[in-house]
Amino acid sequence: MKPKIAIFSLTGCEGCSLAILELEDQLLDILEAVDIVNFREGMTERSWDIDIGFVDGAVSTPEDEKEVNEFREHSRTLVAIGACACIGGINTLKNHQPSSEYRTYVYGDNAEWFPTIDARPISAVVKVDYELPGCPMVKEELLRFVKCMLTTRPFRPPNHAVCVECKKQGNLCLYEKGIICLGPVTRAGCGAICPSFGSKCEGCRGIVSDEALAAAAVNLREQYDVPLDRVLADMRLYGAYQGKTLP
Amino acid sequence: MKNVTIDVKHVTRVEGHGNISVRVEDGEITKLHLAIVESPRFFESFLRGRHYSEAPHITCRICGICSVAHTTATVNAMEAALEIEPSEQSVKLRKLIVFGEEMQSHILHVLFLAVPDFLGVGSVFPLAKTHPDVVRIALRLKRLSNDICGMVGGRHIHPIACHVGGLTHIPRDEELIDLKRRCEAARSDLEVVAETYARFNIPDLTRDTEYVCLKATGNGEYAFYNGNIVSTKDPKPTKVADYRKRIIEEVVQHSTAKHARSQRSPSYAVGALARFNNNYDELHPTAKKAAENLGLRPVNCNPFHNNTAQLVEVVHCLESAIELIDEILTRGLKVEPLRQPTKYGQGAGAVEAPRGILIHDFGVDSKGYIEGANLIIPTNQNLANIEADMRAYVPQLLESGLSKQEMTLQLEMLVRAYDPCISCSTHFLDVKWE
Numbered sequence: 001m002k003p004k005i006a007i008f009s010l011t012g013c014e015g016c017s018l019a020i021l022e023l024e025d026q027l028l029d030i031l032e033a034v035d036i037v038n039f040r041e042g043m044t045e046r047s048w049d050i051d052i053g054f055v056d057g058a059v060s061t062p063e064d065e066k067e068v069n070e071f072r073e074h075s076r077t078l079v080a081i082g083a084c085a086c087i088g089g090i091n092t093l094k095n096h097q098p099s100s101e102y103r104t105y106v107y108g109d110n111a112e113w114f115p116t117i118d119a120r121p122i123s124a125v126v127k128v129d130y131e132l133p134g135c136p137m138v139k140e141e142l143l144r145f146v147k148c149m150l151t152t153r154p155f156r157p158p159n160h161a162v163c164v165e166c167k168k169q170g171n172l173c174l175y176e177k178g179i180i181c182l183g184p185v186t187r188a189g190c191g192a193i194c195p196s197f198g199s200k201c202e203g204c205r206g207i208v209s210d211e212a213l214a215a216a217a218v219n220l221r222e223q224y225d226v227p228l229d230r231v232l233a234d235m236r237l238y239g240a241y242q243g244k245t246l247p
Numbered sequence: 248m249k250n251v252t253i254d255v256k257h258v259t260r261v262e263g264h265g266n267i268s269v270r271v272e273d274g275e276i277t278k279l280h281l282a283i284v285e286s287p288r289f290f291e292s293f294l295r296g297r298h299y300s301e302a303p304h305i306t307c308r309i310c311g312i313c314s315v316a317h318t319t320a321t322v323n324a325m326e327a328a329l330e331i332e333p334s335e336q337s338v339k340l341r342k343l344i345v346f347g348e349e350m351q352s353h354i355l356h357v358l359f360l361a362v363p364d365f366l367g368v369g370s371v372f373p374l375a376k377t378h379p380d381v382v383r384i385a386l387r388l389k390r391l392s393n394d395i396c397g398m399v400g401g402r403h404i405h406p407i408a409c410h411v412g413g414l415t416h417i418p419r420d421e422e423l424i425d426l427k428r429r430c431e432a433a434r435s436d437l438e439v440v441a442e443t444y445a446r447f448n449i450p451d452l453t454r455d456t457e458y459v460c461l462k463a464t465g466n467g468e469y470a471f472y473n474g475n476i477v478s479t480k481d482p483k484p485t486k487v488a489d490y491r492k493r494i495i496e497e498v499v500q501h502s503t504a505k506h507a508r509s510q511r512s513p514s515y516a517v518g519a520l521a522r523f524n525n526n527y528d529e530l531h532p533t534a535k536k537a538a539e540n541l542g543l544r545p546v547n548c549n550p551f552h553n554n555t556a557q558l559v560e561v562v563h564c565l566e567s568a569i570e571l572i573d574e575i576l577t578r579g580l581k582v583e584p585l586r587q588p589t590k591y592g593q594g595a596g597a598v599e600a601p602r603g604i605l606i607h608d609f610g611v612d613s614k615g616y617i618e619g620a621n622l623i624i625p626t627n628q629n630l631a632n633i634e635a636d637m638r639a640y641v642p643q644l645l646e647s648g649l650s651k652q653e654m655t656l657q658l659e660m661l662v663r664a665y666d667p668c669i670s671c672s673t674h675f676l677d678v679k680w681e
Contacts, residue, residue, distance in 0.1 A: 009264075011288065015311020015404040021359065022403070024390035028382070031375055042359065043370030044259045061287075090308045093293035102292035116287055136311060136404040197401035197408040198415025202304065237301070 003051040003149065006038035008071050010057030010064045011091055011119065016082035016137040017041050017056050023139055033150055050075045052149060056137070058084040058091040060119040072126040077149075080121065080128045081142070083135035083238045087206045090135070090238055091119035130155060135204035135238060138190050158188040161208050162201050166192035174200055175224050182234055184216040204238045249274045251645070253655050260360040260370070261667050267658055269641060276641055281633050281662060294620040299325055299588075299611050300411060306607065306622070307405045310668055312355065315348035315396060316600030317607075318409045320622075323473060323596025324607040325411040327488070329588035336575075336583060337413045340399050342472050343571050344406065345598065346564040347395030349471065351403060352601035353519065353557035354392060356666045358385040358440065361554050364660050365447040381443055384436045388561075391429050395568060398422050412585035420576060427572040430565055437537075437562055444558055445541055450551045450657060454639045456632065457481075457512040458521035458546070459493065461599050469522070469529040469563060471599045479524050479546050480511050487597040490606050494623055506631035507623075514631035517603025518665065519556035520547060534563035550636050551664045557601075591615060600625050602668050626667045633665055 007017050021042065023030065037047040053075030059065055072078050083089035094102050095118045103116065122128055132141050141157075148155040162183035166173070169192050174181040182203035183195060194201050207213055220226040235242075255267040270278040290309055297305060303321045307314035319341055326333055333341075358381075359371045368374060375382045393403045398418045400406025408416035461474035462484060475484030476493045485493050496505045509515050523530070523538070527545040530538070538544070538559045543552060588611075595608040603625030610619040640661055644654045 013308055013311040013314070015308075015314065018311045018355075019404055021355070022389075022393055024386040024393070027386060028375055028379075031372055036370075036372055039370070040257055040259050040264075042260060043372060044363075045369045046259075090305060091288065093297075093305075094289045097292060102289050105292045105295070116289070135308065136402075193401055194407050196416075199304075199401075199407050199410070237305075 002033060002035045004037045004047070004049060005034045006047075006050040006053045006071075006075065007036070007041070008038070008053060008055045008067070009041065010055060010068060010085070010122070011060035012057030012082065012084040012089065014041055014056060015135075016085075017054075019081075019136045019139055020054075020142065023143060026143060030146060034146075048074045052077045052079060054079045054081050055085050055122055056082045058088050058119045059117075059122055059125050060091050061116055065117070065125055068122050068125050077129045078122075078126065079130045079132060079145070080123065081132045082137045083133060083204045083206075084119075085122050086131040086133040087239050087242055088119050088121045088124075089204070092238070093236065095119060096236065131157065133157075133187065133205040134190055135202075140191075141189050159208065160188050161212050162186045162188050162190065162192050162195075162205075164188055165190070166195045166201075168192075169196050171195045175220075175226075180226055180230055180234060182231070184219065185213050185235075200234075202237050203235055206239060207235075207242055251651055251654065253651065253658065255655060255659060258659055258662055260363070261663055265662070265667065267637075267655075267662065269637070269658065271641065271645065274645070276638060279634060279638055279641065281630060281637065283630070291620040291622060294609075294617050297617055299329065299609070299615050299617060302609065302617060303409055303411060304405070304407075309622070309624075311404050312352055312668060313348065313600045313602065313605075314405045315344050315400065315403065315409075316598050316605050318400075318406055319345055319472070319598040320596055320600070320605045320607040321609075322409060322411050323598060324594050324609050325596070325611070326594070327596050328592055328594030328609050328611050329411065330590045330592075331412050331586045331588060333586065334413060334583055336417075336578070336580060338472070339571060339575050339578075340414055340417070341409065343568060343575070344396050344399040344409065345471050346568040346571070347392050347399070348403065349599075349601050350561050350564045350568075351389055351392030351396065352666075353561050354385060354388045356601075357444070357554050357557050357561075358388075360666075361660075361663055362447075364656065364663070381439070384439055388433060388436055388440070391426075391433055394429070395426060398426060410585055412587060413583050415585070417580040417582060420580075423572050423576055427569055427576075430569045430572070433565060437565065441537055441540060441558060441562075444555070449549070449555065450660065451549065452551060452636065452640050452643065452661070453548050454550075454636055456548050456550075456636075457509055457515040458524045459509065459515050459517050459628070460521040460525050460604050461487075461597055462525060463529065467529060469526045469531070469567075473597065476597075476604065477525055478509065478511075478515065479521075481509070482525075487606060488595050490595060490597070490608070490623065494606075494628065496623070496627070505627060506634075507628040508631065514635045515628065516550065516632045516665075517625045517628045518553055519560050519601070520550070520553040521603060522599060523547070523556040523559060530559070531563045531566040533566045534559050537562040550633075550661060553664045553666065557666070588615065593619075600668075602626055602666050603628060624668075626665075629665050629667065633662060633667070636661060 181200040183201040187208040253269040396403035461470040462477040463470040606623040608621040
């Protein structure tokens with residue numbers, strides 16, 4: 001029996017669902033090996049008998065909360081894809097402002113018409129079996145995950161910092177150019193794509209470990225004399241919900 | 248049929264969550280809504296307090312399909328606010344990545360989301376079995392478009408290298424040469440697509456409509472990257488900075504969704520058909536030929552032909568990308584530092600996103616932090632017009648004696664023809680639904 005796959009979206013840009021369609025070279029082979037049974041963005045049919053449910057987007061409204069429980073209930077395996085689903089993502093920026101303020105700024109007098117709650121990763125609401133982080137999710141990692149599932153091998157996310165991959169790419173460390181980069185604390189798996197294209201790591205794949213965080217804090221202070229509140233402000237971009245601070 | 252109620256929860260094969268609701272009693276439409284039920288996002292709120300340099304990487308996260316457009320609109324707006332003159336090289340690379348995204352988005356929409364309706368299936372997936380050649384071509388074209396974006400920006404979804412003041416990466420000559428070769432090879436693929444598309448039966452719905460888009464200022468280009476605001480009913484150009492004179496956003500009592508109107512029309516349309524209708528003269532000759540073969544002439548007021556106009560634009564973007572790559576190669580690329588602000592203030596910028604004119608407007612304080620943001624999204628601008636089209640289409644459908652199921656499909660196809668991008672539209676909108 002081919003595994004039955006669903007792709008769901010909560011609050012987000014749906015870029016991670018789209019990233020699945022960006023596996024152009026492998027898509028036809030994948031479609032031979034699985035049945036996609038529920039994918040609102042791409043198909044009309046909707047079945048609720050699901051082996052693996054992928055979810056992008058954060059839980060950011062009461063409706064999201066209800067829906068993610070439904071997805072969990074109907075999916076034997078639930079996979080969070082992308083920064084929003086895994087760590088709350090960019091949606092969590094609103095959590096730093098009083099809700100009355102950010103709602104009124106956008107909706108004025110009609111603020112109460114639009115229910116919203118603090119943005120959270122889906123693991124804050126339901127049990128999540130696997131996480132494929134990143135903004136957007138990394139296609140190659142998805143492919144590796146799909147292969148593991150089809151061959152019933154264990155899937156393990158990388159457990160080291162982006163710096164390791166950045167070194168492998170041969171990039172000059174951005175700190176040497178005076179740029180604050182979150183590579184030292186962020187989970188690898190993206191191939192250090194942002195530093196490779198001249199931009200700092202923004203931490204979209206989440207903090208790799210408390211140990212990396214502790215080591216980075218010392219290093220940034222002692223070697224580069226970086227003001228740590230700047231680093232914290234940068235970490236908020238995707239990771240506000242992680243609630244971690246530099247030790 | 249005198250009485251019919253149609254409720255579609257979560258229209259499929261569109262980006263984001265929307266519902267269609269129509270009630271006809273005694274032959275009269277008593278209710279007709281396209282409700283947007285996507286979560287509110289609050290981008291304009293949380294942009295405040297972030298540094299201007301982060302803005303393109305934040306706004307691109309509004310939408311996974313048109314993240315290049317959001318990036319580019321932000322860059323244009325910020326460079327207006329900070330009085331930065333981008334280099335010629337930056338402008339060329341930005342235009343190239345915009346071509347890539349227009350192609351990718353249109354191919355995704357026409358071939359993956361809309362075509363299943365014309366072939367009577369629920370998605371593109373079964374077509375892999377029944378029409379493997381066309382599906383393979385579609386995937387190849389999509390891959391090519393993504394690779395154009397990837398070469399310039401690092402990736403298509405949430406591009407990395409595009410910043411206020413310039414780009415932090417330049418493609419290598421070999422990459423440009425290789426992509427040009429692939430673009431040239433794609434011409435025959437596009438011909439096959441056009442031949443296939445020409446066989447489809449496009450529904451007929453013609454309703455007098457105002458079409459709004461950008462028009463290039465004097466350089467003879469089919470405007471994507473910048474220009475002034477024009478419309479088919481009001482061709483006198485308006486500067487993007489004065490967008491509020493042309494685009495009036497209003498809260499609509501019955502749906503609570505902000506809709507847009509112009510000075511002249513209670514609703515208007517943006518997108519590929521709007522650009523085609525206003526900028527036909529500037530289309531690439533090969534694209535004009537494609538339009539002729541598909542029977543599309545300006546001004547066309549059938550919203551279903553937005554799909555056709557998208558296909559014509561793919562041809563235009565492919566040919567323009569080939570020419571632009573040549574220009575870039577002749578000129579040569581060199582690493583340039585990002586240009587810095589010469590003042591801090593307020594500024595608006597625009598781009599033609601795949602779905603239509605997209606305007607960003609920012610205020611930046613004296614330290615470079617964002618004080619205020621306003622984002623005018625194509626899909627919002629289309630919502631009122633989609634409803635107006637539905638209102639015109641329902642009586643036509645009732646008269647033709649279609650079953651409720653067939654009528655529902657026709658209405659879904661109409662919504663899909665606009666290629667709505669609901670994640671975008673609800674960066675600040677939501678609809679309360681009874």
